[in-house]
Amino acid sequence: DTGVSQDPRHKITKRGQNVTFRCDPISEHNRLYWYRQTLGQGPEFLTYFQNEAQLEKSRLLSDRFSAERPKGSFSTLEIQRTEQGDSAMYLCASSSERGGDTQYFGPGTRLTVL
């Protein structure tokens, strides 16, 4: 069990550019979640996958955001036309139906939009 991994760990981009983040969940976990955390706040839910199906999306996930989990393993989160307000830590978590409801988090990707 190598834990949840995220790549990159840090991303600095200019306003208007597109960025893509990757999350690799714990290998046997079929559920995958994306959260966003701004400074001094708790994480906020963005979206959730069970296997390859995206089952829930937050209203925070504007049309500039898209997430995929094509084969039910790793997931990508893309932000198009980034804005300064997108600067945050993007956290990925995974869980297993058989393992109960505990969500295990990755180290996060810190995005800075200049």
Place this chain on the structure above:
Amino acid sequence: SQQGEEDPQALSIQEGENATMNCSYKTSINNLQWYRQNSGRGLVHLILIRSNEREKHSGRLRVTLDTSKKSSSLLITASRAADTASYFCATDGWGAQKLVFGQGTRLTINP
């Protein structure tokens, strides 16, 4: 939107003392979980307590849950400098997989 409040927002104690953090939430829950986050890092899962449980222990951690008051507390006994971190409670509702987090308590353990 945040589910509820954590209290206090910041807590500073001496090493060896006990630290108590409280969490209140607004809606019915399935589970309540506590996480620790060191500055700028990911979240580490500490303990999960189900809505039909009242108390749970894990090492130096003790969590209580009072569903009638919609509140939980996390007690860390015999604190250590390494316990310095932010602590978050998170809830999930029946049939909902997403976690809803509070704003966290920043705990500082002074040597």
